[in-house]
Each structure stands twice: as structure tokens, then as C-alpha cells.
Amino acid sequence: MTKIDYTRISRQVRETLIKMAYGAGNIGTHIGGSLSAVEILAALYMGVMNISKGGLTSETRDRFILSKGHAAMCQFAVMHQKGIVTDEDIATFKQNGSLFHAHPVINAERGIEFSGGSLGQGLSLAVGTALGLKLKKNDTSSIFVLLGDGECNEGAVWEAAMSAAHYKLGNITAIIDVNRLQLDDFTERVMSLGELEQKFSGFGWRTTVCDGHSVDELIAALSSEHSEQPYCVLANTVKGKGVSFMENVASWHNNRLSKSQYAQALSEVGGI
Template sequence: MNTMKHYQDLASEIRKTILNLIYKTKSPHIGPSFSIVEILVALYFNYLNVSRSSPLDPERDRFILSKGHACATLYAVLHEIGFLSKEDIHGFAINGGILEQHPNRSLNYGIEVSTGSLGHGLSIGAGMALSGKIDNKQYKVCVLLGDGELNEGSIWESIMFAGHHKLNNLIAFVDCNKIQALGCTKDIIDWMHLGEKWESFGWNVQEIDGHCFKQIFRALGSSSSEKPNLVILNTIKGKGVSFMENQLLWHYRAPDSKEYELALKELSL
């Protein structure tokens, strides 16, 4: 049985991979990539039924990264579990590579949905979940949203739809790192009482520390069997590197050589 330290060590290695990918290609979005490391590690190493040997299995679980700009984390995790080779991962964001700066659907590589234009992942996930129920499939559908993404009206249509159809095979996660592209979420649209809003549409809601594996695993094991489920993840943008944490700047910036060395040193402690 894996220990919490095992998952914490995995998270550290994933962050190093993300750092290397973004530094090498001077790509943006290291901050929002770092804030979702723990939830993706928990899902792919302990929860989702997915296999590189049978990527088209109709009973496989589905994961949708609706906040597609944080795809470096998804790629790093898919590499770690064998969906992406070393050559694939080193082709991130370069000419001729298969990995773009937003996910491009490729089931053989474990990518279920093309995302990047915000607001669509939950709609697609709700459709997959309803299809699964109609076809008597047992798969789960997990969708990871950004908190700034909740400003999109299509998200709320999906919330109502899933609640109405009691899609208990659907789990949504909101990465509440509290900083979106142009500022703090509370200054752009303040989502007060977020959980109560989802509950009013028929969802089961849990709110946890999104960097605590113990709380994540407990939440995954406490999903409602009668309603769609939401897990609100309270996270830190840029988590793991002190000078990146809670800084809007790192939504867009890639580290220079000095910052790269400092970040790598912190992640290696």
C-alpha cells in the first residue's frame, strides 16, 4: 500500500517535469499547472480506471482537463503512467511535437477532449456521464475546472443539467487558486458561497485542501451515490516554489535561467 509520502514524492517529481518543460520551451501557465499537481496525482495513481494497454476500453474512466492551459501537468502525469514516451514529452510545444500548449484529443495518448477555450469541459463531461448511464456503463467522468472558468455561463447550464439528471457518475473539481488571468477572482467575480450555489442545483459538495492527499482521498471515497459530485480544491497558484506562489505574474511567465535553478533547488528539498 502506498504511503502519503509516496504521493508527495510523486508530486515533487511531477513539478520538476513541469518546470523543465516550461523552462525549455518558454511556455506560459506554470502557476496554474503547479496548483493542480496533487489532484492529478491522486486521480491517476489511485482512482481512475485507465490503462495504456487498453486506451479505447469503453469501460475506462474519463478525465477532462477543462482548464486546458494547465496541460503541462496532465502531460507530466500521462508520461509517468506510460501513456506518453520520453520522446513525446520532450516534444511539448515545439514544431513537430505531438503535445501542444493546450490538450488536443488523442485517446491513444490518454487525452479525452481538446480543451483550452474555457467553459466547455463540464458540458462535455455531463454528456459523457449521461451517455454512460443510458448505456449501463460503470465508468466515472471527472472534470477539472478553474475558478476563473466559473465566469463562463455554459458552466452553469451544465451544473443545472447534471443536477437535473442526477448524474452520480460525474465528479467536478474546481481548482480554487483564487487568481485568474487578469487578477484575483474575488475582484473580477466574487463567488461567495460557491458550494451552496452548486448544492442548490442538486449537487453533493465537499470542500478540501487541494494539496493534502489525505483530504483528497477521503473526498474521493465519500462521493454521493445519488447526485453529481463537486470537490472544491483550495489551492495555491504556483504551489511548491516560494517566489511563484500566489503571484499573478506566474500565470504567464516562464522562468529565466536563474529562476529555473532556484525553483529546481526548492523542488529538490
């Protein structure tokens, strides 16, 4: 079996993201929180999840729920590497008539499980999906859900966290993209999250912390068995990762690139 070159894949995803952002023209894109999630989604789609182009509606597939729906462009760019999303799909991103918008729109045939973007809802869907799979006696499929750290401000996240532990939903893995920023400021200034790991473990989850830009660490964390306990991977990341003028800068949550910024960003992501 050919070894997967995650460095090359992550670089190509970042290049695609920069092209998608510039190609969107005068409208902003969620480039910062997409760049923080590149390795997380690459590890999931290319290394961990049982999702293939030929089996997008298979009952035995793993399910991926993008709860931080504003990172849809990253999901599309990684699915492009997987061969699920086409060049034409990428070219029509955010254009009239496209299936690929700023937030994911549910489309089973194209592998989009959830219409995300209204934050705080994905973990609840994961709980419902996990219970449904149990009723169907499906013990092969896993559910992976990606949340933002700022998203953990939402009370519904904690209601879902409590439910997942109560129902012993060991088929759920939640990944938190801990990039320390949300919308327009640092999470610490908007709403202190405290010790997120302790919060999840307090709700009955097994937890681990890893470098969210290390695919090796992510795959090791995401491949861990957790039988009857829901599992939370806290992935420490940098918002805007790979582009110097975007890294840790709140205004790149949703923004547009000038021509010179586009050239610089492409050059920088090509070199990492």
C-alpha cells in the first residue's frame, strides 16, 4: 500500500484554500478557521475515516459532521484531495448555482452529512446519529464531529456532551479545533473556556490533547479505542496556519485577499 504523503496533501489543501478565497472575489471567506483545520480534516478523511467516493451513502460508512460549519471550504478542499469533490466543484465555490457554499449544505450523494453553520448543533446531531446506529445494531460505523473552541460557548454543546456520556456513546469522537480565536477576538476575551479538557472529562468523556498540525499525533489520537465512552480530542492549532499575515489575527476569520496578499499567501503555503 502506498504511504500517504500528508505533508504534500496539507500543502495542496492550503493552496486550494487560498485559490478558493481569492476566487470568491469581493466576498469574504472563512479562511482563518479553515487553515487551522487542514491537518485535522486530512487525518480524518485520508487516514482515519471509512469514507470512500464509492460508498458515500453506505450504511457502514463513518459519519463526519462539520459543526464549525464556517470551515466548509476546508472540508471541500480535503474532499477534493480524496476525489469526492471535483475541480469544477472547487471552481464554483460560493458562486450562484453551486452546491458548495460558505457553509455545508446537506447532500448525501456528495458526502455532506449536515447543514452546518449555526453553531452548537453538530454534537447534538452526533448524539442522535449515534443512538440511531445503536438501534440499527450498527457497531462498525463511527461518528466524527469537528467543533470550534469558540463554539463551546454554546450551551447546547454541553447538553449534548451530557447526553453522549449518559447513553455511553462510544461511537462518537468529537474533535475541538482549539485555535484560541473566534469570530472577532480571542476566546479568552470573548468568553473564557477555562480547562476544556477537564470540562469534557467532567461530563464523562475520555479526553486527550494533541498538536492539531501534526498528522501523526492526530491519527494516533483519533485511532484510539474508546468502547462505551464518548471521546474528545482537543487539537491545539493556529488560526490562519501557514500564512504569516493571517496567523493568530482575528480579522482573518472572514476576509478577502488583495492581489498582493494572494500572491504572498500562495507563496508561503507552497513552502511549508
